[in-house]
Amino acid sequence: MHTIRLLYVSTAASTLAYQDLVALLRAATQRNEASDITGLLVYGSGLFLQALEGDRAVVNRLYNRIVVDARHTDCTLLLAESIERRAFADWSMKLIGLDDMPTAKRRAVLLRYGGAQHFNPYNISAGQALGFLRDLAESERQSASRAA
Ligand SMILES: Cc1cc2nc3c(=O)[nH]c(=O)nc-3n(C[C@H](O)[C@H](O)[C@H](O)COP(=O)(O)O)c2cc1C
Secondary structure, three states: OOEEEEEEEEEEOOOOOHHHHHHHHHHHHHHHHHOOOEEEEEEEOOEEEEEEEEEHHHHHHHHHHHHOOOOEEEEEEEEEEEOOOOOOOOOOOOEEEOOOOOHHHHHHHHHHOOOOOOOOHHHOOHHHHHHHHHHHHHHHHHHHHHHO
16 A cells, blocks of 8 residues: 555546535545545636545545546646655545635635635745645644634
8 A cells, every 4th residue: 555645636627516516525435435535626727736644545436537527627737746755634635625615714815825815826936735625624624624
């Protein structure tokens, strides 16, 4: 067993509706749970940024399926690295919608990573993408613990 983290960005198909996204997430979470994959899926301005963590062979097989999925296009690999510990171990998959986030919060997190006001992970470095995801995960944990 050799654990890796993979990050990629893609463009949602124009036909993808919110209900499709909910169904996609539900199926992905179940499959990931069965194969010890964890991660985060960020959706904003018609783009996806996803982190997948798990066994190297399993993550590679999954990524190969994801790349040919017609629900998005232009999959671009940002990072694939061996890791000692997972950053998103809390979630088999978690969807974070940037479009529903309060504008000030979204602006602040976007400006911190890449300096753009609009979500465009095609234009940021792998380090910035990972920092951005870690930051979103942390605020998700904080709001979950506030709600508990
Ligand atoms: C943006 C996006 C993210 C996805 N994330 C996952 C995921 O985390 N886990 C997963 O099993 N499938 C995910 N899928 C679905 C896969 O592409 C694929 O449909 C699924 O693994 C089933 O494989 P199959 O269609 O070859 O049977 C994702 C699809 C898209 C478009």
